[in-house]
Amino acid sequence: MMEQALFILINVVFNVSIWLILSLSLNIEVGFANISQFGRLAAALVGSLAVGGIIGRVAALLAGQPIDERFVEDNAYVITAVNSYLSQHPLISVLLLVLALVTAVLLGALIGVAMILPAVRLSEAYLGITLLSIAEVLRTFLYNYDPIIGGTRGVSVPAFLQFLNDYSTPITLALMVLMAITSFAVAEAISRSPLGRAMRAIRDSEVAAEVYGRDVMKIKIYTVMIGSAMAALAGALYTIFTGSSYANDYSRFTWTFLPWAYIMLGGVGNNVGVSLAVIVMSILRSFIQIYKHELASYLLNIDPSWLEYIIIGLIIILITLFRPQGMIPEKPVFTLPRGRIEEIRKRVLEEKESF
Amino acid sequence: MSMVILLSAITYASILAIGCASITLLYTSTRVFNFAHASMVSWGFYLTFIFYNLFGGSPYIYMVPASIVVGLFGVITYLLVLRKLIRSKASEITLMMVTLGVDFVFFGFLNILIDYFWYNYRWSIKTVNIVPRDPLLGAVSGVPITAVNVVAPLSAIAMLMALHIFLSRTSLGMAMRASIENPVLAAITGINVDRIYVLAWFIGGFLAGLSGSLLTMYTQGYSAIGFDYSVLYFAGSIVGGLYSILGGLLGGVLVGFSERLLTYYLSFYIPGIYAFRFAIPLAMLIATLIIYPKGLAGLVERK
Numbered sequence: 108m109m110e111q112a113l114f115i116l117i118n119v120v121f122n123v124s125i126w127l128i129l130s131l132s133l134n135i136e137v138g139f140a141n142i143s144q145f146g147r148l149a150a151a152l153v154g155s156l157a158v159g160g161i162i163g164r165v166a167a168l169l170a171g172q173p174i175d176e177r178f179v180e181d182n183a184y185v186i187t188a189v190n191s192y193l194s195q196h197p198l199i200s201v202l203l204l205v206l207a208l209v210t211a212v213l214l215g216a217l218i219g220v221a222m223i224l225p226a227v228r229l230s231e232a233y234l235g236i237t238l239l240s241i242a243e244v245l246r247t248f249l250y251n252y253d254p255i256i257g258g259t260r261g262v263s264v265p266a267f268l269q270f271l272n273d274y275s276t277p278i279t280l281a282l283m284v285l286m287a288i289t290s291f292a293v294a295e296a297i298s299r300s301p302l303g304r305a306m307r308a309i310r311d312s313e314v315a316a317e318v319y320g321r322d323v324m325k326i327k328i329y330t331v332m333i334g335s336a337m338a339a340l341a342g343a344l345y346t347i348f349t350g351s352s353y354a355n356d357y358s359r360f361t362w363t364f365l366p367w368a369y370i371m372l373g374g375v376g377n378n379v380g381v382s383l384a385v386i387v388m389s390i391l392r393s394f395i396q397i398y399k400h401e402l403a404s405y406l407l408n409i410d411p412s413w414l415e416y417i418i419i420g421l422i423i424i425l426i427t428l429f430r431p432q433g434m435i436p437e438k439p440v441f442t443l444p445r446g447r448i449e450e451i452r453k454r455v456l457e458e459k460e461s462f
Numbered sequence: 463m464s465m466v467i468l469l470s471a472i473t474y475a476s477i478l479a480i481g482c483a484s485i486t487l488l489y490t491s492t493r494v495f496n497f498a499h500a501s502m503v504s505w506g507f508y509l510t511f512i513f514y515n516l517f518g519g520s521p522y523i524y525m526v527p528a529s530i531v532v533g534l535f536g537v538i539t540y541l542l543v544l545r546k547l548i549r550s551k552a553s554e555i556t557l558m559m560v561t562l563g564v565d566f567v568f569f570g571f572l573n574i575l576i577d578y579f580w581y582n583y584r585w586s587i588k589t590v591n592i593v594p595r596d597p598l599l600g601a602v603s604g605v606p607i608t609a610v611n612v613v614a615p616l617s618a619i620a621m622l623m624a625l626h627i628f629l630s631r632t633s634l635g636m637a638m639r640a641s642i643e644n645p646v647l648a649a650i651t652g653i654n655v656d657r658i659y660v661l662a663w664f665i666g667g668f669l670a671g672l673s674g675s676l677l678t679m680y681t682q683g684y685s686a687i688g689f690d691y692s693v694l695y696f697a698g699s700i701v702g703g704l705y706s707i708l709g710g711l712l713g714g715v716l717v718g719f720s721e722r723l724l725t726y727y728l729s730f731y732i733p734g735i736y737a738f739r740f741a742i743p744l745a746m747l748i749a750t751l752i753i754y755p756k757g758l759a760g761l762v763e764r765k
Contacts, residue, residue: 143555225752231554232495233704236696237751240744243693251737359689364562371559409574417570423563424543427556 115397120280121348122389124287125341130366130385131294131378132337137367138376138437139303140330141310143235146222146242148362150335152249152354153218154211154342159264159352160256161214162207163189166265169199179257186263197270204267208286208343215339216332218245223331227324242363250354261353264346283344290337294378297333298440306330307376307440368423374433384434391418465605467726473611473680475718476618479711481673481691482698483621484666486710488536489699491642491662492548497561498539499670499695501568503688506532506674508572511590512579514678521592521679522613529671536667537660539564544663545656573685591682610679617676618711621669625707638662693740694721697747717743 129151136144163186164174170192172178172185193200226237249256256262268275297303305326308316317323342362346352373384395402395415402411426433481503488496496502509528514521543560552560579585596608629635640648641658649655673695674688681687694717702713725739 137555141555143558225748229751232489232558233700233751235555235558236495236700237748240693240697240747244741244744247740248738364566367559367562409577413570413573413577415570416566416573420563420566420568420570423566424560427552427560427563428543428546431552431556 115393117276117280118393118397119390120284122393123386124280124283125345126366126369126389127287127382127385128290128341128344129338129362130369130373130381131290132334132341133366134370134376134378134381135294135297135306135337136330136334138370138381139298139306139310140327142223142327142330143231144238144331144334145235145363145367146238146240147338147366148357148359149222149238149242149245150215150218150338151342151345151362152242152246152357153214153335154339154344155346155352155357156249156256157211157214157339158207158343158346159262161210162203163262163264163352165206166193166203169203176254179253179260179262182257182260182262186265189265190269193265193267194269200267200270203265204347207267207347208340211339211343212336215342216336218339219331219333219335220328222335223328227327239359239363243359246354246357256352256354258354261351261356263351266350267347279348283348286340286344290340291378291382293337298378302326302329303440310376365419368419370433371426372422372433374435374437376437377433377435380433380435380437388419388422464726465603467722469605469607469611471719471722471726473614474722475715476614477673477676477680478691478694478698478718479618479714480621480669480676481695482702482710482714482717483625483707484669484673484710485695485699486702486704486707486713487662487669488666490705490707491638491666492540492544492557492659493554494544494548494557494561495554496666496670497558497692498535498565498568500688500692501565501572502532502535502667502670503674503677503691503695504683504685505535505568505572505688506671507677507683507687508576508587508590508674508685509671510675510678511587511592512575514592515579515585515587520597521595522609525613525617525672525675528675529668532671532674533664533666533668535568536663536665536670539667540660540663545659548659569685569689576685589682589684590678592678593680593682596679608679610676614676614680617672618715621672622708622711625665629707634658634661694718694743697743700747701743701750717746720746 129147132150133144133147136142164178166189167174167178167185170189172188173181178185193203222238222241226234226241229237249258251258253260266275268278271278297306305316305321308319308321309323309326313323316326342357345356349356369384369388370381372388373382374380392415395411399411402414403409481499484502485496485499488494506528509531510521510524513524513528517524539561543564544557547557547560576587579587596610599607599609599612601607627635629639637648637653638658638661640651640653641655645655648658677683677687677691695714698714698717699710700713701717702709702711704710721739721742724742725736728735
């Protein structure tokens with residue numbers, strides 16, 4: 108019973124934190140700047156690649172293991188050797204873990220820019236389909252091209268926190284929660300910053316933003332860069348927790364369409380609403396996944412994962428039809444607390460009087 | 463060059479072209495980029511198989527009934543979901559997202575249907591492969607020609623002709639063109655634009671279903687076949703330019719051909735390229751958007 112509860116808790120925390128980061132990253136692009144990002148999975152996949160393909164090799168190099176094709180061929184053997192090396196060198200393990208996350212974020216930003224550059228002048232449906240297609244090309248490529256992350260076989264990822272023994276799972280989960288909270292703080296900070304206001308101005312009227320001297324293209328590129336960096340973090344954390352980097356894990360449904368459904372449910376442009384939707388829906392998803400077989404016996408042997416599709420689909424339809432603003436509608440964002448603004452105003456007035 | 467490859471490419475290109483015409487028609491008429499296309503193709507694919515398994519005979523008999531059912535799916539989607547949003551002038555992204563929701567619902571129900579036949583009748587339905595049962599029509603210089611090699615191109619041509627005659631000769635077709643050009647003006651002249659949109663969604667669904675139905679005889683597949691192929695359909699319709707049905711058909715043909723033939727030719731120089739064949743149409747899509755965003759339809763219209 109205790110074990111079962113723990114298992115559910117781990118599953119829920121894992122699902123919530125990964126999809127929270129992912130949905131917030133999508134919210135920055137879709138909610139703030141109205142960029143129809145249907146290629147979310149690309150950045151997450153690159154985050155996974157940074158951990159499995161790059162940092163995995165760095166760790167192998169440090170452990171005196173091969174990093175050429177033998178890294179992929181004898182992956183299980185190499186990673187076992189790397190793990191035994193890492194468990195004796197806690198400091199290197201922690202450094203590698205930090206390095207992995209940093210690499211993922213940087214690579215994510217890079218792929219974001221690479222994706223948006225050819226498409227930045229397109230709008231709405233065209234932009235969405237182009238980004239979706241670029242992401243699919245990337246996934247198909249990595250799934251079939253062995254030398255980077257093992258193609259159809261995937262590669263294992265070093266267990267960075269193995270030196271913690273029994274505590275490695277809770278610490279990894281804590282790291283994920285920490286990252287999710289950080290992502291929320293970043294998304295909120297962007298929302299309140301001048302950049303965030305410029306994004307919203309572009310969303311509401313591109314022409315007006317341009318008239319007021321904003322470089323629309325540049326801001327769009329920045330937006331996708333930030334969003335993709337954040338999504339790459341989600342991909343990297345997923346890879347670290349599951350312990351393997353495998354291209355087909357990053358499917359269009361879970362890594363692009365689910366976050367879309369979540370932000371629509373929560374309220375496009377509202378970080379709090381999006382977070383609430385992610386928490387509710389991820390808990391629901393976790394329970395469907397865990398109690399699949401028990402549920403199936405009540406449902407005339409229908410696999411509940413199909414019901415998951417129908418539920419998500421109906422949520423998207425009903426929200427769009429009857430509550431397009433989502434659970435918590437977007438509110439005007441105040442850049443500074445009211446008191447601060449009053450204080451500044453008073454000071455300005457005083458300065459005026461003293462002249 | 464290998465006749466087998468060419469024949470397969472023609473068949474494949476025809477099947478894709480029919481699906482691309484569906485996406486283009488729905489986009490030009492109602493501004494909806496139909497994500498539910500994926501599941502509509504899957505439904506066409508599976509309905510053909512289910513009808514064939516239930517009633518026997520040749521799978522080709524069930525092409526039309528299966529497509530009609532999928533066409534009705536399109537009508538339901540329009541009436542229940544899209545009509546309200548189109549009237550309230552929802553943005554393109556909203557319309558796209560809502561069809562994604564519709565896609566999930568269709569996909570879920572399709573899989574439930576599949577599970578039903580699998581649990582209760584033990585059909586081998588999780589993956590469908592009736593390609594070997596496709597009748598052999600004959601052989602030209604040693605190359606076997608199966609029925610689908612003839613039926614698919616003929617269907618594509620028939621659909622092209624039918625759409626052309628419908629849109630240019632019948633008053634209903636002209637009303638549809640008018641509603642596509644300018645819905646407000648069409649409504650003023652007494653055309654019931656709403657009814658025209660219902661018809662457009664029926665034809666769109668029909669074409670998507672037909673495309674899926676033809677896939678049954680062309681390749682093996684499972685419930686996500688439409689989902690897997692949807693990127694190719696999207697690529698074809700964008701290469702075609704998204705605003706003329708002829709352009710959509712041409713885009714589909716081009717994407718289908720290039721995928722099969724280019725892969726074949728490149729495989730002499732780059733072994734193992736077959737696995738990457740999906741990348742070719744997508745590279746074409748990106749190239750089209752960068753070089754000539756109006757797509758093939760723009761080229762056709764210039765003449």
